[in-house]
Amino acid sequence: MKAGSNLERVLESGQFAVTAELGPPKGADAEVVKKKGSLLRDCADAINITDNQTAIARMSSIACGTILTQLNLEPVIQVVCRDRNRLAIQSDILGAAALGIKNVLCLSGDHQKFGNHPQAKNVYDIDAIHLIQTLKKMRDEKKLLEGDDLTIEPRLYIGAVENPYADPYEFRVIRLAKKIRAGCDFVQTQGVFDVKKFKDWMRTVTDQGLDRKVHILAGIIPIKSAGMVRYMRDYVSGVSVPEEIVARMENAKDPRREGINICLEIIDELKEIPGLHGIHIMAVAWETVVRIIVDEAGLVPRPVV
Amino acid sequence: MIITKQKPFEEIMKFLESSPSVFIAGCTLCATTCKTGGEEEVKKIEKKLQDKGKEVSGWVILDPACHILNNKKYFRENKEKLDQADSILVLACGNGVQAVSNSIDKRVHPGCDTLFLGEIIRFGNYEERCQLCGECILDKTGGICPITRCSKSLLNGPCGGAEDGKCEIDPEIECGWQLIIDRLEKQGKLHLLEEIIPPKDWSKSRDGGLRKLTIGRKEK
Numbered sequence: 001m002k003a004g005s006n007l008e009r010v011l012e013s014g015q016f017a018v019t020a021e022l023g024p025p026k027g028a029d030a031e032v033v034k035k036k037g038s039l040l041r042d043c044a045d046a047i048n049i050t051d052n053q054t055a056i057a058r059m060s061s062i063a064c065g066t067i068l069t070q071l072n073l074e075p076v077i078q079v080v081c082r083d084r085n086r087l088a089i090q091s092d093i094l095g096a097a098a099l100g101i102k103n104v105l106c107l108s109g110d111h112q113k114f115g116n117h118p119q120a121k122n123v124y125d126i127d128a129i130h131l132i133q134t135l136k137k138m139r140d141e142k143k144l145l146e147g148d149d150l151t152i153e154p155r156l157y158i159g160a161v162e163n164p165y166a167d168p169y170e171f172r173v174i175r176l177a178k179k180i181r182a183g184c185d186f187v188q189t190q191g192v193f194d195v196k197k198f199k200d201w202m203r204t205v206t207d208q209g210l211d212r213k214v215h216i217l218a219g220i221i222p223i224k225s226a227g228m229v230r231y232m233r234d235y236v237s238g239v240s241v242p243e244e245i246v247a248r249m250e251n252a253k254d255p256r257r258e259g260i261n262i263c264l265e266i267i268d269e270l271k272e273i274p275g276l277h278g279i280h281i282m283a284v285a286w287e288t289v290v291r292i293i294v295d296e297a298g299l300v301p302r303p304v305v
Numbered sequence: 306m307i308i309t310k311q312k313p314f315e316e317i318m319k320f321l322e323s324s325p326s327v328f329i330a331g332c333t334l335c336a337t338t339c340k341t342g343g344e345e346e347v348k349k350i351e352k353k354l355q356d357k358g359k360e361v362s363g364w365v366i367l368d369p370a371c372h373i374l375n376n377k378k379y380f381r382e383n384k385e386k387l388d389q390a391d392s393i394l395v396l397a398c399g400n401g402v403q404a405v406s407n408s409i410d411k412r413v414h415p416g417c418d419t420l421f422l423g424e425i426i427r428f429g430n431y432e433e434r435c436q437l438c439g440e441c442i443l444d445k446t447g448g449i450c451p452i453t454r455c456s457k458s459l460l461n462g463p464c465g466g467a468e469d470g471k472c473e474i475d476p477e478i479e480c481g482w483q484l485i486i487d488r489l490e491k492q493g494k495l496h497l498l499e500e501i502i503p504p505k506d507w508s509k510s511r512d513g514g515l516r517k518l519t520i521g522r523k524e525k
Contacts, residue, residue: 082457086504108457108464113474122457129461130504145504163465168486171463171498178461178501190465237466237473 003157005102006074007046009305011215017278020044020290024059033067039287043294051078055115062096069100080109085125097154105159106131129182136183160184164201166238173204180214188280191221193241195269211275222283223259226250267297307335307398308431309417320414326360328390332370332397341417342396362389370401376408439509447488454481460502
């Protein structure tokens, strides 16, 4: 075991994993974090905590993650390269590990232009691939990026992200392979709506044997309304939504129910894809739906390993 | 080339509030090409300042403004006109402004904003190409700079936000990594990108303090 986290145990034991996402509050409100965490209890093997997602300043992912560990919930803290340099990232990681956090997801981070501080100076001192290398070096070699020895290494399960729908398509698998070579243990993907395209991507992944080197979890984004699905189609970079799904949401009498049905159908198809080891449900601001989805998809009870 | 843009005239007038008499310095190189500080622009500003009641004691197009020795020589030769002026308005890049202020003991005002180091696509159309980062990796990236062209300066891009070859931050901006991949693919060299480009040594760039270069002298 690299970190001994629950997520690692589930994935390494070959079971189909479920992770879910929790967005930190825009305020110093621990109760919100506890409440959202409790909504996800027993629904997921670990809970992703976003790191200033869409470049909006919120409670830190490490602080939120720590609140979850105190409730015996397991966090995956997200770390973006936009806001911190290599010094700050490494010190935060040591602190996170000391506080009991065992899973870290490495991302570049949305550009600050999308957030509430577009005048901010971005950092991007290192990129997401460097971040993976850095964490692996800290864990496996017990060294900081520049070579200094650590007294105690952070025991981390290292995650990366991939977007099978972003351009240039032909390069996405090459980049995934780079992330695997850098040292990631699991990968969470962008939300899947176009299952066919996702299957094609997974076929390339398995043809290259990458599914045997890393655990891939497909992203699921529950949709509430026709407006939301149109927004995802038109404004969210790198998300591909088939027109059929838009039409279904537009014609639905009960759009929330239809959104859940669409998720369940997608999950059913994903479960059959060779080399796919789990799903990651991103129901930000709709945490209550996660329990319904995992329940109806037959993904509960979660394995105890 | 260093791309500059003339500051709004009102802002320049504000700088000159306590300067009844002004000397104007332009530059024969970048600012002339950018049409921000060549002879034509210097004469235009001279006229506008005179219309606003300022005295222009003289002007010069420095050749170029970033050359300290040339500047000093010129300023010595034209001491009288410069003595008459309360301050100097420099229509050149930030480097030009500082080279002027280092060449003469006189108050200096910038007449331009310095935007970037770029290339001339065609006259009046300039694009940023180099961020002077001190450690060129263009050999690995098909001659296209990811530090400059990627809005996150990713060394192992692209991020997951590009769509139809455009950057997530603006549909008018091309994804730098798409350009790099397209070019290397065309050259049959896409495999170059399988290598992980290591973290950058930023000490050679903007955060390493004042950068200096001395060539042609014996090293101590």
